Amino acid sequence: MTPTIRVADEAGACYGVNRALDMARAATREAPAPIHTLGPLIHNPSVVAQLAAEGVGVVEDPSDQPGGTLLLRCHGVTPSQEREARATHELVLDATCPFVVRAHQAAERLTSEGYQVIVLGEKGHPEVEGTLAHAPDAVVLSGAAGLDGMSLGRKVGVVVQTTQARSCLRDLVAALVGRCVELRVIDTICEATSLRQEAAARLAGTSDVMVVIGGRNSANTTRLARICAERCPATHHIELPGELRASWFEGAARIGVTAGASTPQTQIDEVVHAIGALVGDGRGA
Structure with missing residues (x-):
C-alpha cells in the first residue's frame, strides 16, 4: 500500500x-x-x-x-x-519582522518603567541580542529552571523571543508568581509560530514518519523538530530534498511534513515531490 x-x-x-x-x-x-x-x-x-x-x-x-x-x-x-x-x-x-520590532519595543518600555526585565529566549540568537540592546540590564533565560538562585526585585517584566513555545512561557510565569510584588508579562510570541507548532504537533501525533524542513540554524525549525520528535520518534530535520533517505519510510503508512517559518513554499513542494518519488507518491490519499 x-x-x-x-x-x-x-x-x-x-x-x-x-x-x-x-x-x-x-x-x-x-x-x-x-x-x-x-x-x-x-x-x-x-x-x-x-x-x-x-x-x-x-x-x-x-x-x-x-x-x-x-x-x-x-x-x-x-x-x-x-x-x-x-x-x-x-x-x-x-x-x-514587525513582530520582532514589537519585542524590542516591549523590552525598552518595561525597562523605562522600572521593571527588572527577563527575556525568555536563546542566548546569542540575533533577535535576542537585538532585544538586549533595548534593555541592557535584562537577563536572558531559556526556561523556568534559570530562575534557580536568581535574585528578583519587586517589579519583574517578561518579554519573549518570538519563536519560543508558549508552554515555556507558561512555565516561566508560573515559577515567577509569588516571587515578586508586580509581574508584567508581554507575550511577544509570534502567532504564526504558535500555529505552526500546534499544527506540527497534531500531524506528528498521527504520523509514522515526520519530515521537518528548514535551516538547522533556525530556532523555530529546530523547535518544530523537537515538538514532532516528542510525538513521532521517526522525525527527520532536513534542509534540502537530497538529504532524504528511502529507508526512513520503509513500513510507514502515514508520512507527515512540516516546515519552519523561514522555509518558502517552493522548498516544501520540492521535498514533498522527492518523498513521493521515493515511496511511490501517496499525496492526496
Whole structure:
C-alpha cells in the first residue's frame, strides 16, 4: 500500500519572512548596487545562497561593504548597528519582522518603567541580542529552571523571543508568581509560530514518519523538530530534498511534513515531490 503524505495545516514561510524576501528581490531591481544584508536575511542557508546568486550578498558588519544598499535582517539588529548602517550606505532598508520590532519595543518600555526585565529566549540568537540592546540590564533565560538562585526585585517584566513555545512561557510565569510584588508579562510570541507548532504537533501525533524542513540554524525549525520528535520518534530535520533517505519510510503508512517559518513554499513542494518519488507518491490519499 502506498503511504499517504500530508503537509501540516500551518507550515512554511511566515509574513515576516515573505516580506523580507520581497524587499530583497525588489532591491535587486530598484536599489543602488551593491546590495547586501546585514547578517543572513533569514535562517535558511539554501535561500540565502539563492539570494547571493541573484545579487544579494551578506556582510557581518556595516563597514565591510560601505556604499550601495544594505538590508537589515529579518531578526533585527541593534540600534548601534542600524546607526552605523545608515552612516555607511546610500540606502538602508529595514526588513526586520514587525513582530520582532514589537519585542524590542516591549523590552525598552518595561525597562523605562522600572521593571527588572527577563527575556525568555536563546542566548546569542540575533533577535535576542537585538532585544538586549533595548534593555541592557535584562537577563536572558531559556526556561523556568534559570530562575534557580536568581535574585528578583519587586517589579519583574517578561518579554519573549518570538519563536519560543508558549508552554515555556507558561512555565516561566508560573515559577515567577509569588516571587515578586508586580509581574508584567508581554507575550511577544509570534502567532504564526504558535500555529505552526500546534499544527506540527497534531500531524506528528498521527504520523509514522515526520519530515521537518528548514535551516538547522533556525530556532523555530529546530523547535518544530523537537515538538514532532516528542510525538513521532521517526522525525527527520532536513534542509534540502537530497538529504532524504528511502529507508526512513520503509513500513510507514502515514508520512507527515512540516516546515519552519523561514522555509518558502517552493522548498516544501520540492521535498514533498522527492518523498513521493521515493515511496511511490501517496499525496492526496
